[in-house]
Every structure is written in C-alpha cells, then in structure tokens.
Amino acid sequence: MSHDQDVPLARIAALLADPTRATVCTALLDGRAWTAGELARHTGVSASTASEHLSRLIDATLLVEERQGRHRYVRLSGPEVAGLIEDLTVFAQAAWPSPVEPPRSLRESTRRSAEARARTCYDHLAGQLGVAVRDASVALGLVLDEPGLVVTEQGWAWLAELGAERPARARSRPAVRSCVDWTERRRHLGGVFGATVHRTAFERQWVERIGSGRALRLTPAGADGFHELLGLDLAAA
Amino acid sequence: MSHDQDVPLARIAALLADPTRATVCTALLDGRAWTAGELARHTGVSASTASEHLSRLIDATLLVEERQGRHRYVRLSGPEVAGLIEDLTVFAQAAWPSPVEPPRSLRESTRRSAEARARTCYDHLAGQLGVAVRDASVALGLVLDEPGLVVTEQGWAWLAELGAERPARARSRPAVRSCVDWTERRRHLGGVFGATVHRTAFERQWVERIGSGRALRLTPAGADGFHELLGLDLAAA
DNA sequence: GCGACACTTCGGCGGCCGCCGAACTGTCCC
DNA sequence: GGGACAGTTCGGCGGCCGCCGAAGTGTCGC
Numbered sequence: 164m165s166h167d168q169d170v171p172l173a174r175i176a177a178l179l180a181d182p183t184r185a186t187v188c189t190a191l192l193d194g195r196a197w198t199a200g201e202l203a204r205h206t207g208v209s210a211s212t213a214s215e216h217l218s219r220l221i222d223a224t225l226l227v228e229e230r231q232g233r234h235r236y237v238r239l240s241g242p243e244v245a246g247l248i249e250d251l252t253v254f255a256q257a258a259w260p261s262p263v264e265p266p267r268s269l270r271e272s273t274r275r276s277a278e279a280r281a282r283t284c285y286d287h288l289a290g291q292l293g294v295a296v297r298d299a300s301v302a303l304g305l306v307l308d309e310p311g312l313v314v315t316e317q318g319w320a321w322l323a324e325l326g327a328e329r330p331a332r333a334r335s336r337p338a339v340r341s342c343v344d345w346t347e348r349r350r351h352l353g354g355v356f357g358a359t360v361h362r363t364a365f366e367r368q369w370v371e372r373i374g375s376g377r378a379l380r381l382t383p384a385g386a387d388g389f390h391e392l393l394g395l396d397l398a399a400a
Numbered sequence: 401m402s403h404d405q406d407v408p409l410a411r412i413a414a415l416l417a418d419p420t421r422a423t424v425c426t427a428l429l430d431g432r433a434w435t436a437g438e439l440a441r442h443t444g445v446s447a448s449t450a451s452e453h454l455s456r457l458i459d460a461t462l463l464v465e466e467r468q469g470r471h472r473y474v475r476l477s478g479p480e481v482a483g484l485i486e487d488l489t490v491f492a493q494a495a496w497p498s499p500v501e502p503p504r505s506l507r508e509s510t511r512r513s514a515e516a517r518a519r520t521c522y523d524h525l526a527g528q529l530g531v532a533v534r535d536a537s538v539a540l541g542l543v544l545d546e547p548g549l550v551v552t553e554q555g556w557a558w559l560a561e562l563g564a565e566r567p568a569r570a571r572s573r574p575a576v577r578s579c580v581d582w583t584e585r586r587r588h589l590g591g592v593f594g595a596t597v598h599r600t601a602f603e604r605q606w607v608e609r610i611g612s613g614r615a616l617r618l619t620p621a622g623a624d625g626f627h628e629l630l631g632l633d634l635a636a637a
Numbered sequence: 638g639c640g641a642c643a644c645t646t647c648g649g650c651g652g653c654c655g656c657c658g659a660a661c662t663g664t665c666c667c
Numbered sequence: 668g669g670g671a672c673a674g675t676t677c678g679g680c681g682g683c684c685g686c687c688g689a690a691g692t693g694t695c696g697c
Contacts, residue, residue, distance in 0.1 A: 169419065170419045170422045170423055170426065171488075171489050171492035171493050171496065171498075172416055172422040172425065172426055172485060172488050172489045172492060173416065173417055173418060173419045173421075173422035173423075174492055174496065175488050175489075175491055175492035175495065176413045176414075176415075176416035176417040176422065176488060177413075177417035178413075179409055179410065179413035179417075180410055180413040180414035180416075180417035181410060181654085181655070182406065182407045182410045183655080183656095184410075185407045185409040185410035185413065186407055186410075188409065189407065189409055198673080198674095199673075199674060199675095200672095200673065200674080203674095208655090208656075208657090209656075209657060209658080210673075210674065210675085211656090211657070211658080211659095211674085211675070211676080211677090212655070212656060212657070213674090214673095214674060214675055214676090215655085215656095215675085215676090216655090218675090223495050223496075224494075224495045225495075232663095232664055232665070232673085233663065233664040233665070233672070233673045233674070234664095234673065234674085235673080235674065243491065244491075246487070247487055247488060247491060248409060250483070250484055250487065251408075251409055251412050251413060251484060252408050252409045252412075254412055254480065254481075254484060255408035255409060255411055255412035256408050257461075258412065258460050258461045258462075259408065259411065259460075261408075309550070309551075310551070310567050310591065310592065311548040311549075311550065311591075312548075313546070313548065313550045314546075314547075330547050354547065354548075355547065418684085418685070419685095420685080420686095435643080435644095436643075436644060436645095437642095437643065437644080440644095445685090445686075445687090446686075446687060446688080447643075447644065447645085448644085448645070448646080448647090448686090448687070448688080448689095449685070449686060449687070450644090451643095451644060451645055451646085452645085452646090452685085452686095453685090455645090469643090469693095469694055469695070470642070470643045470644070470693065470694040470695065471643065471644085471694095472643080472644065472645095
C-alpha cells in the first residue's frame, strides 16, 4: 500500500535504525566533529560503508559536514538532533534495562568512573559535575525547580555576564534536558543555560577532555572557577 | 561487529522505522485506544501482520493493551511516547518538506479544514483552537512567553480550579510541546496545562470528535465556555 | 452447542539494504 | 612529479524482516 516516503516518521526512524548509523550518532553526542575515517574505525566498518552512511545522514540534515583538505568532518547539525537521539536512547534504556555489564578491562573501568564524575553531553555538562551545577543553580535562585526548570530574571542577568544572549520568546528550547544518564537519575541543565556554562568552562579551561571520549577532567583552575561562579566545592582531578 | 541489541538507539528506532508500525503510531497520536482490526484496516495489512506489529510495539512499552472480550485495544503508553513520535515527525517534515499535495477528494478537503480549525494532539488541543488557547493564556498571564512556556503562580491557581494537581518539582515534562503541525507554525500548550484544558473541554462537552479522526467540532456550549474561561471569541461549528 | 468473529501463531516467500573490495578522485608532502 | 593517504562510487553478495494465507484459540450471540 504505502511507500516509506509517505510516512515521515518511518523515514527518519529508518536512518537511526541501523546499528552502524546509530553508533555514529551516539558517538557524535560528544558534540565534536569527527572525521569519516575515525567513525569508520569506531563503528568497525569499511571506509566505503561509513562514507555511504554519512552521506545519508547528511542528506537528512541530521549531520552537517565540513570539508578540510582531504578530510571530511561531520557533527550533529544542532541541539534538536542531539535531543532526539538522547530522548530515544533514554526511552530504550528504560524499555530494555541493560544487565549492568561489568567493565571488561581496567581501562574501561577508569573511563567509566571518569565519565560518571564529569562528561560532555552534546553542548552541556553531565555526570556528577552536571548535577552539582544544576543543584547550585537552583540553590542560588538562578533557576527554579519547576517543571521545565525555569530560568529566573536573576539567572538571565547571570547568563548575560557570561556573554549569553537571552533568546526571544518561547520559540527556543527549554532550559532542561533529560540526558542519557546511567549514573545520576536526575535531569540536567541543558538549553541556553547548560550550553553557556559548558562553553564558559571550556573557554576558561576549567575542564579538559580526557583522551578521545566524552569524559572530562576538572582542572585546578576549574575547581577555583566553579567555586567562585557557583560556590561549588570540587576537587580537581 | 555489533548486534542491534548493543545499540539502544538502533533498537528503538527500528521499531518506528517500518511504515506500517509508523502509521500505527501516528494514528494513535489522536490519544484514543484502537482495536487491532481497526489498525489493520487503517494500515492496509492483514490481521495477522498487524497483530505481530502490535505485539512488538507493546513489548517495547511504546504501546499498552487492554483486552476486552475478543477485542484487543491498544493506545500509546504515555505522553513521553507521544512526544517522541511528534518530535521525530516534526524533524522529518522539516528535513523533507512535503510538496503540499492537493486533497484528493471533497471529503478529504473538508476533513483537512476541520483539523486545521481544531483537533486533538494526543492529550491536548491543536489547530487554530489550540493556538487561540495558547495566546489567550499568555495574554491573561497564566503562562509566560519564555523559552519553555512557563506556568505562572496565577496559572497554577487557575489549573487548580479545573482540578489539576501541581506536579512536584522539575521531574515532570515542561508545559510546551511542538506538535506535528502543518497549519500553524506555532508551538502549543502541552504538558499539564494543555492536558488539563483538553480534559476540561471534553468533560464539559465543549468539543466533540468529528467522525473517527482527530478533528474536533466546537459545540455552542464550547463557544460560551471558552469565552468565560479564557475570553475567547469563537464561533461554534 | 454452533457459527460468526477478533485475534494469534506459524511456515515460507520475496524484496530491501547493509556489507565489502576494487577501482577511482582528490589532497598532502617530499 | 610520485607515492601515501582520505574519502567516494560501484557491482554484487547475503541476511534480515515484513508480508501473506492457513490453521488454531478464545469470545460472543443465538
């Protein structure tokens, strides 16, 4: 009766339904731009296969590319896409709870605990650091602990000092995001608020990426900075 | 290398990637419970095929079933699922703008204009009526036109009069939803606020379903009721 | 009870699509 | 210019999965 093209939902879901493409999208949730070769290695397929997958994801505007010399960098096209991927993953993890597989190596074990402490979630902070930022923001009255996590007037002023624009009206995304979060079962600060804190922390080198993953290390400057900015008491790693 | 099971995103997306299952999910966005047979006819597949699809969607907790005699009723399991489906559909419609196909019959043409006036979007109102409710709520100070559409104290009191509970903390979903909306390019009131207005309108018979679709007819009582409640000037159809 | 009906289970067919390797294009570096 | 390297295009193979019809289970009404 009906072709795929007729059902928009099926068409977009089919792109995410392939394990290789899904692994690509999940990897890109770290917010960075990866090269086609990196993604091919990461997913364990040949370069040609990866190339085709990327082209399809780009055609669907899920990804955007940036050519540099002989490299093709791709990243998620925006926060809406990150949100879709996170929401679907969160739902799937709830539907099929994973049997909490034990880490297969010391390397993986340390990576996991590092990610539990602090990690990137597209354009904002997650892990214990993310939760600490969220709680402090509520305690300081920058956001209200209401459905949707509302940014207060005081909060907007605070964001303005960090160089963030106040978005016009309700068009833009709300401040809260529920992340792919297997450690803390709490919602994080996303949206403009979360992105601004994340950007600030990177610009001022309060956090650094550990290796090539999503895990972050809090620098000594970061321990001081977060203390001054939000009153957090954190130990640099 | 990796099986589907390994990638939660792929697993959940695969369920939505089939045109038949996607059509089922889209149909259930009207918020009602359908029988397996109705869905089989609606999607144009045999009863056996439909039955298998429904079982898979139920296993994944996207749908819930309710057995009544020899009938199997299914509906979306909750607002999170409705949100997933809407968000994906909205994204797909933006990625592949449909060529605005002309209505194929008079029947379809009237259905479309009825849906443009007022329709159900899972558990809240959409169409011109939904937009009118949203604008009036902002004008009356029940919600703020901020990112996320914030419900004010006055708004919570207003909702309490309609018998709605104020949800605890930020755990629950925000008040705003961006719907599958090809007529009005504006966001609607979803969440607790939208659901309460929708429930009230049905309980007091301010709106009725037209036929078996998502379209709604505003009753004379509804024209009065919405005027008293929100100051809307609407003509009953 | 018996037929009509809603739905389910099963076996088997067919098409779609993700995979690869080989050959090709384009970029970088010496 | 030549060789190494990143990515692309193409043809063809193989597996997965959505489809159906036939047979089976359970429910309703007479």
